[in-house]
Amino acid sequence: MNGILKREALVKWAPLIVLLVLILLFTVLEPRFFSVRNLARIAISSTPALMVALGVTFIIIMGSIDLSMEGTVSVTAVVFAFAFLALGGTVLSWAWLALPLAILVGAVVGFINGLVHVKLRIPSFMASLAMGFVGTGFALLLTGGDRIRVEDEVFRGLLTERWLGFPVMVYVAALFLLIGWFIQAKTTLGRNFYAVGGGEELAHASGLNVNRVRILGFTLAGMFYAVGALMAVGRIGIAETATGNNFMFMSITSVVVGGTALWGGIGGVWNTLVGVLIVNVIGNGMVVIGLPGYVQDAVLGLLVIVAVVLSTDRKSISFVK
Amino acid sequence: MSLDRIKPHLPWITLLVLVAIVGGADSNFLKPHNLISMVADIMPLFIMALGMTFAIYIGGIDLSAQSVANMTTVIATVALPTLGISAAVVCVVAGLAFGMVSGFITTRLLVPSFVSTLAVGGVAYSLAQYLSGQRALYMDATLRDGSFGWMVGKSFGIPHEIFVGGVLLLAMLFLQTRTTFGRALKAVGAGELAAVASGLNVTRIKVMAFALSGMLAAIAGLLFSVKLSGGSPTLANGFLLPAIVAVLVGGTPLTGGVGGVVNTLIGTLIVAVIRSSMLYFEIDATMQQMVFGIILIAAIAMTIDRSKLRIVK
Numbered sequence: 001m002n003g004i005l006k007r008e009a010l011v012k013w014a015p016l017i018v019l020l021v022l023i024l025l026f027t028v029l030e031p032r033f034f035s036v037r038n039l040a041r042i043a044i045s046s047t048p049a050l051m052v053a054l055g056v057t058f059i060i061i062m063g064s065i066d067l068s069m070e071g072t073v074s075v076t077a078v079v080f081a082f083a084f085l086a087l088g089g090t091v092l093s094w095a096w097l098a099l100p101l102a103i104l105v106g107a108v109v110g111f112i113n114g115l116v117h118v119k120l121r122i123p124s125f126m127a128s129l130a131m132g133f134v135g136t137g138f139a140l141l142l143t144g145g146d147r148i149r150v151e152d153e154v155f156r157g158l159l160t161e162r163w164l165g166f167p168v169m170v171y172v173a174a175l176f177l178l179i180g181w182f183i184q185a186k187t188t189l190g191r192n193f194y195a196v197g198g199g200e201e202l203a204h205a206s207g208l209n210v211n212r213v214r215i216l217g218f219t220l221a222g223m224f225y226a227v228g229a230l231m232a233v234g235r236i237g238i239a240e241t242a243t244g245n246n247f248m249f250m251s252i253t254s255v256v257v258g259g260t261a262l263w264g265g266i267g268g269v270w271n272t273l274v275g276v277l278i279v280n281v282i283g284n285g286m287v288v289i290g291l292p293g294y295v296q297d298a299v300l301g302l303l304v305i306v307a308v309v310l311s312t313d314r315k316s317i318s319f320v321k
Numbered sequence: 322m323s324l325d326r327i328k329p330h331l332p333w334i335t336l337l338v339l340v341a342i343v344g345g346a347d348s349n350f351l352k353p354h355n356l357i358s359m360v361a362d363i364m365p366l367f368i369m370a371l372g373m374t375f376a377i378y379i380g381g382i383d384l385s386a387q388s389v390a391n392m393t394t395v396i397a398t399v400a401l402p403t404l405g406i407s408a409a410v411v412c413v414v415a416g417l418a419f420g421m422v423s424g425f426i427t428t429r430l431l432v433p434s435f436v437s438t439l440a441v442g443g444v445a446y447s448l449a450q451y452l453s454g455q456r457a458l459y460m461d462a463t464l465r466d467g468s469f470g471w472m473v474g475k476s477f478g479i480p481h482e483i484f485v486g487g488v489l490l491l492a493m494l495f496l497q498t499r500t501t502f503g504r505a506l507k508a509v510g511a512g513e514l515a516a517v518a519s520g521l522n523v524t525r526i527k528v529m530a531f532a533l534s535g536m537l538a539a540i541a542g543l544l545f546s547v548k549l550s551g552g553s554p555t556l557a558n559g560f561l562l563p564a565i566v567a568v569l570v571g572g573t574p575l576t577g578g579v580g581g582v583v584n585t586l587i588g589t590l591i592v593a594v595i596r597s598s599m600l601y602f603e604i605d606a607t608m609q610q611m612v613f614g615i616i617l618i619a620a621i622a623m624t625i626d627r628s629k630l631r632i633v634k
Contacts, residue, residue: 065435120622125435126382126575130617133562137611144607249443252436262433294450301443308432 011266011311015259015274022278026285033288036165043166044159046280047173048231050273053251053258054180055110055224057272058217060255061184063197063264064124066218068113069225069251071135073244076106077229078139081148081239084155091154103226109135110222114215128218132248140241147240150233158234169231176227180269189216197264249297253304254279261311279303329579331623332572332587339591343598350601354478361480363593365390365545367586368486369560370567371493372420372537374585375530377568378510380577381427381434383534385442387561389419390542392449394552397543398458406468412543413536419445420535424528434531449554457553460546469547485544489537493582496533506530510578562610566617567592574624 026033052069059066080102087095109131117127150156158169184190192213195203204210228247233239258275260267282303283296327334344351369386376383393412400408419441426437474481497503505526508516517523541560546552571588573580595616599609 122621130614134611134614140607294447297443298447301440304440309430312431
């Protein structure tokens with residue numbers, strides 16, 4: 001009993017300890033790492049990733065996986081940019097409607113994703129991977145390969161306007177983090193995610209409409225991807241087919257490294273916050289201490305494997321595919 | 322005649338119907354010269370799909386194939402001046418090694434293959450960027466022709482790529498149908514627990530399946546880089562989706578156990594015909610990815626063996 005408790009405690013706190021050790025390590029190697037300027041830089045790069053990772057957190061808690069984020073982010077970014085420019089091109093006009101529209105588009109893509117997975121009974125990793133390809137393809141079709149510039153100063157204020165050294169987008173992200181926490185901890189839907197992840201047959205036997213929870217989960221994830229897309233556009237001022245690039249690897253790594261188990265039922269939004277920060281601290285820290293940026297993908301690859309191995313209770317599963 | 326009895330024959334029927342439709346719309350499509358060049362162009366993709374078949378056959382997936390192919394385009398280009406034709410050996414060994422690592426992580430460390438291969442793909446991508454100095458590289462024309470000219474030449478009017486693909490297909494067909502490894506592969510694909518219970522070394526078989534997938538992805542990258550006479554960390558981007566589509570459309574389901582390398586040949590040809598049909602019907606090239614994504618969903622839905630999935634996660 002004591003052994004199990006220790007293991008659980010270790011798994012629970014390990015990500016936070018890793019994050020603190022990393023921050024300490026980089027600060028010792030290069031004191032400039034811990035300046036407000038650099039921390040703001042980390043926060044900015046973490047913001048879109050955090051939104052996307054929050055979305056997929058709910059899916060992973062259910063024991064499923066969503067690999068559609070790259071396509072969803074690209075589609076919502078492109079649709080948002082087109083609608084924004086068509087409606088006036090500044091938040092102060094009717095163009096603000098493009099913001100909720102983008103989130104609606106994200107919800108629709110996520111909903112279709114969930115339908116394909118649940119109704120056609122296709123494993124979620126493949127259903128969502130295919131949907132991601134469709135999404136990227138659709139974004140390409142809409143743009144024809146062009147970049148769309150969003151130069152409205154009010155919208156770009158997400159990045160340029162700073163409070164206490166940090167841009168507005170960081171505070172907006174914090175708000176959505178709280179919304180994510182609220183859904184996870186204070187709503188029936190959030191508890192149902194854990195019920196499905198903890199044991200689907202049990203959840204089903206106790207009268208839960210598992211399919212409905214799954215579809216709602218994917219819809220919710222799509223909405224968070226859309227918020228991530230808005231942040232990404234706000235950050236660089238451009239929407240294009242490539243807006244979604246790298247989000248898949250980044251967000252899955254973040255969620256897993258944060259301590260949410262791929263098997264479902266364990267973890268949550270705070271784990272994801274820690275995970276996203278670990279990933280971005282490593283990415284930023286390696287550059288700050290002078291390592292080339294491309295080492296990042298290799299380090300993240302190793303990290304995700306270590307994280308999955310550590311979070312797996314090897315006695316409870318016999319084989320994996 | 323129930324649907325289940327027609328099902329195994331659907332891939333080649335689909336292929337014939339598609340060829341008939343495109344040929345009917347534009348008879349130029351059916352000219353031997355056109356068909357041959359279409360098949361030659363699809364060969365790098367076919368070789369990658371051939372490897373992917375093994376990963377899917379055992380019920381897994383290899384998402385690192387594209388990154389491994391990217392990496393070998395760089396390795397081939399970088400190693401060519403010093404190693405000559407031996408550069409090919411380096412490429413093949415590298416692919417084999419990356420595949421084995423994926424297999425090891427999946428079977429021994431119990432990390433699902435879509436995550437393990439995604440992670441290994443990340444490592445391959447980093448390595449490719451390191452080796453290439455994050456640039457697109459070009460092969461020296463004389464060096465290329467000296468060492469690898471045989472890959473892309475022509476004999477009797479048939480491009481050599483087709484021979485390369487054909488030889489690999491025959492080798493893999495032999496492996497699949499005439500060796501104990503092939504039998505064991507089928508056993509693992511049909512039911513992993515039963516295979517374990519009957520004393521098969523399932524771990525070794527699965528590691529070998531991923532190793533084959535990595536090796537063939539590497540050969541695909543090598544052939545592609547010789548064709549284009551260069552390498553870059555993103556050269557083979559866009560291969561992953563059609564490679565998975567080729568395997569699934571050919572009739573090897575995501576749940577594994579049935580299908581095989583010949584199915585993948587048919588699947589790849591279907592992909593090739595669809596691609597050229599878009600040209601003939603003047604469908605915008607930007608539509609392509611979306612179309613293949615939708616075909617992928619349809620193919621999975623039609624082929625997947627739902628009796629093997631008690632819970633669909």
